[in-house]
Amino acid sequence: MPLVKHILYFNIYNSLCMxxxxxxxxxxxxxxxxxxxxxxxxxxxxxxxxxxxxxxxxGLGALEGDETYPADAKCELTITAATSKGETEVxxxxxxxxxxxxxxxxxSPDYLGKKGGFR
Numbered sequence: 717m718p719l720v721k722h723i724l725y726f727n728i729y730n731s732l733c734m735x736x737x738x739x740x741x742x743x744x745x746x747x748x749x750x751x752x753x754x755x756x757x758x759x760x761x762x763x764x765x766x767x768x769x770x771x772x773x774x775g776l777g778a779l780e781g782d783e784t785y786p787a788d789a790k791c792e793l794t795i796t797a798a799t800s801k802g803e804t805e806v807x808x809x810x811x812x813x814x815x816x817x818x819x820x821x822x823x824s825p826d827y828l829g830k831k832g833g834f835r
Contacts (some may be wrong), residue, residue, distance in 0.1 A: 722806065725794045731811070732774040733791035737761040739768070743820040749776060754780055758795070769795065773811040773819045784817040
């Protein structure tokens with residue numbers, strides 16, 4: 717069986733973005749307007765079988781009490797499984813602003829609705 721590493725890539729702009737794998741914080745961005753692009757190996761936070769990924773987002777102004785999510789804000793996360801033969805996308809979550817300037821995951825490929833979460 718080939719060794720698999722799971723990589724969390726982020727592409728963030730004008731957004732507070734905190735990610736969790738199995739309820740353990742794996743990345744946060746509190747102050748950079750961006751763009752910010754990077755990746756981290758989250759394999760140590762995963763277990764065999766089912767795992768959970770959650771994202772908390774807000775506009776950078778939330779630190780000063782502004783609850784709007786700027787129209788240009790984005791928090792995009794992609795998880796890949798990397799082996800010696802290449803990478804395969806496992807999941808993608810994208811938070812953007814809705815028509816009321818609040819964060820939404822509607823543009824995520826795996827979005828199942830507010831109560832359904834993500835696939």
